[in-house]
Amino acid sequence: MSYIFEIAVDPDYIHDRDHLRRQIEKRAGRSFADFAVRRRSVDARSRHPKFMLQVELLEEAPDASMIASSILSQFEPVKGEKRIAVIGAGPAGYFAALELIRCGVKPIVCERGRDVLARRKSLKLIQQDGVVDPDSNYCYGEGGAGAYSDGKLYTRSVKRGNVGEILDIFVAHGAVPDIKIDAHPHIGSNRLPRIIERMRETIIGCGGIIRFGARVEDILIENGAAVGVRLQDREKIEADGVILAxxxxxxxxxxxxxxxxxxxxxxxFAVGVRVEHPQHMIDEMQYHSNKRHPNLPAANYRLSCQINGRGVYSFCMCPGGFIVPTATEPGEIVLNGMSLAGRDAPFANAGMVAEIREEDLAPYGEEGPLAAMAFQADIETRAFDASGEKSQRAPAQRMTDFVEGRVSSTLQKTSYIPGVHSYPLDRLLPASVTEALKGAFTEFGRRKRDYYTEDALLLAVETRTSSPVRIPRIEVTMMHPQVRELYPCGEGAGYAGGIVSAAMDGVRVAGAAAESFGPKD
Ligand SMILES: Cc1cc2nc3c(=O)[nH]c(=O)nc-3n(C[C@H](O)[C@H](O)[C@H](O)COP(=O)(O)OP(=O)(O)OC[C@H]3O[C@@H](n4cnc5c(N)ncnc54)[C@H](O)[C@@H]3O)c2cc1C
Structure with a gap:
């Protein structure tokens, strides 16, 4: 019978396994062969934050290498004839490819960007010279938008799939096992690339094909069914179905x-700005002390409110992280955040975004689903043009100046490498969004005193929080209602938001696609 209970641990002892063992023995009142931590979180309600551990007593010590090898053994060389083209090598595309292999179907992944390590050159080019390669950038390339991110693996979409299975696959490919127990697991941009490379090795080792620099420009359709894709150089790749990730x-x-x-x-969808505070202010706000215990993680926050009936919320918070330029085309500025495994940079950043309604899109020309893209593009282009110097230098304003309607005469230091210039951000965002953000900053300052401060910098713009469109699919078959064997998948199709939910969607869609071919050979 399993014996699980919770203990509170002083941060001094969180890495001291002997101390934990003694504490658990005292609490359990009996001896045991080993123990496993099943869940780890921080309780910061008091002035002395503590770790809360859910521990399980074990009668024998587990063998971590056995668990990893049993997961990897599920991926065997594909023997069947069926093949599916997967558009995109992000989390949705790679997890779909792995699931296709598990189901005996060969994936052919077409990725417009470069492999995950070669991508670093493109990121350097954006950061240092402001040059955006439209095929290889923070959003495009192997690993997708998740590769050079914070690597947060927390999701609320627990009903949409098996989170544990996704984390197991990450661990089997080299992620630290801690991601399976942390309440807010994260991997870090410095560790993700190697994990992604190992996933590629598994896919190729099982007979899958991965093509980089392969931008899909058309989906081939015959007799109402997707039968392949056409690339930018007109090469056609034939397949028995297409997963659009x-x-x-x-x-x-x-x-x-x-x-x-x-x-x-x-x-x-939602748009807004990136907010950056010195990390020590967020630590003080959450841990009630300006000197964080070295064993406590950099503090984070999650805030939301309604202003005039419009939702405003923090998005993709990166404690100890950096703001990065995530444009996908030259001539635009788009921001997001990332962090390394240690989360030890001196800044904390988060998106702060307001919901966009249909009436906000009316002035932007195009109709229907494309109006949202025109709206995003307009804001991003104006953010780029604001400096007048064709660079990735971002418009910025102190939080207090933004709320009180003043241009900032000075700007504080930022983690954003291309730099910032003072600009009134209400000129970039629609009035409805500006008003909602102003109301929200004031409200959050009421709830958390240190949040509303002139030491917080707002950088513009945060426009790609999620896909502005949904590509419909039939719930059971997962196919598009008009095109058989076309499987919309992941964040771009509107079924996921974040690394883990995109990965889970990849698994579900690939499972449905493989099922349409009947039992595995
Ligand atoms: C800087 C940053 C930080 C983030 N931090 C986090 C985080 O900490 N935690 C989290 O959960 N989420 C984070 N996200 C969001 C997360 O990365 C996405 O939700 C997730 O990657 C979506 O997965 P996906 O596979 O659906 O799409 P994507 O990851 O966007 O992958 C799509 C892939 O398709 C390729 N592609 C696009 N068009 C074509 C075409 N025509 N032909 C061929 N290939 C094409 C792209 O190059 C890309 O590689 C972050 C995003 C960014 C940009």
């Missing part, structure tokens, strides 16, 4: 679908 920035794909009269729909 192109991410939320694939405007070319969304336009192509509209031109082919394949239905896509507008979906709610």
């Amino acid at each position: 192109c991410g939320h920035s694939a405007r070319g794909i969304f336009r192509m679908l509209c031109e082919k009269k394949i239905r896509i729909e507008a979906k709610p």
Whole structure:
């Protein structure tokens, strides 16, 4: 019978296994062969934050290497003839490819960007010279938008799939096992690339094909079914189906679908700014002390409120992280955040975004689902033009100046490498969004005193929080209602938001696609 209970641990002892053992023995009142921590979180309600551990007593010590090898043994060389083209090598695309292999179907992954290590050169080019490669950037390339991110693996979409299975696959490919127990697991941008490389090795080792620099420009359709894709150089790749896992920035794909009269729909999304505080202020706000215990993680926050009936919420908070330029085309500025495994940078950043409604899109020309893209593009281009110097230097304003309607005369230091220039951000965002953000900052300052401060910097713009469109699919078969064997998948299709939920969607869709071929050979 399993024996599980919770203990509170002083941060001094969290890495001291002998101390933990003694504490557990005292609490259990009996001896045991070993123990496993099943869940780890921080309780910061008092002035002395503590770790809360859920521990299980074990009668024998587990063998971690056995668990990893039993997961990897599920991926065997594909013997069947069926093949599916997967558009995109992000979490949705790679987990779909792995699931196809598990089901005996060969994946052919077409990724417009470069492999995960080669991508680093493109990131350096954006950071240092402001040059955006439209095929290889923070959103595009092997690993997708998740590769150079914070690697947060927390999801609320627990009903949509098996989170544990996704984490197991990450661990089997080299992620630290701690991600399976932390309440807010994260991997870090310095560790993710190697894990992604190992996933690629598994896919190729089982007979899957991965093509980099392969931008899909068309989906081939015959007799109402998807039968392959056409690349930018007109090469055709034939397949028995197509999984469309192109991410939320694939405007070319969304336009192509509209031109082919394949239905896509507008979906709610949000835009706003990135907020950056010195990390010590967030630590003080959450841990009630400006000197964080070295064993406590950099503190984070999650905030939301309604202003005039419009939702405003923090998004993708990166404690101890950096703000990065995530544009996918030259001539635009888009921001997001990332952090390394140690989360030890001196800044804390988070998106702060307001919901966009249909009426906000009316002035932006195009109709239907494309209006949202025109809206995003307009804001991003104006953010780029604001400096007048064709660089990735971002418009910025102190939080207090933004709320009180003043141009900032000075700006504080930031983690954003391309730099910032003072600009009134209300000139970039629609009035409805500006008003909602001003109301929200004031409200959050009421709830958490240190949050509303002139030491917080707002950088513009945060426009790609999720896909502005949904590509419909039939719930059981997962196929598009108009095109058989076309499987919309992941964040770009509007079914996921984040690494883990995109990965879970990849698994579900690939399972449904494989099932349409009947039992495994
Ligand atoms: C900087 C940053 C930090 C983030 N931090 C986190 C985090 O900490 N935790 C978290 O859960 N989420 C985070 N996210 C969001 C997360 O990365 C995405 O939700 C997730 O990657 C979506 O997965 P996906 O596979 O659906 O799409 P994507 O990851 O966007 O992958 C889509 C892939 O399709 C490719 N593609 C697009 N068009 C074409 C085409 N025409 N032909 C061929 N290939 C194409 C792209 O190159 C891309 O590689 C972050 C995002 C960014 C940008």
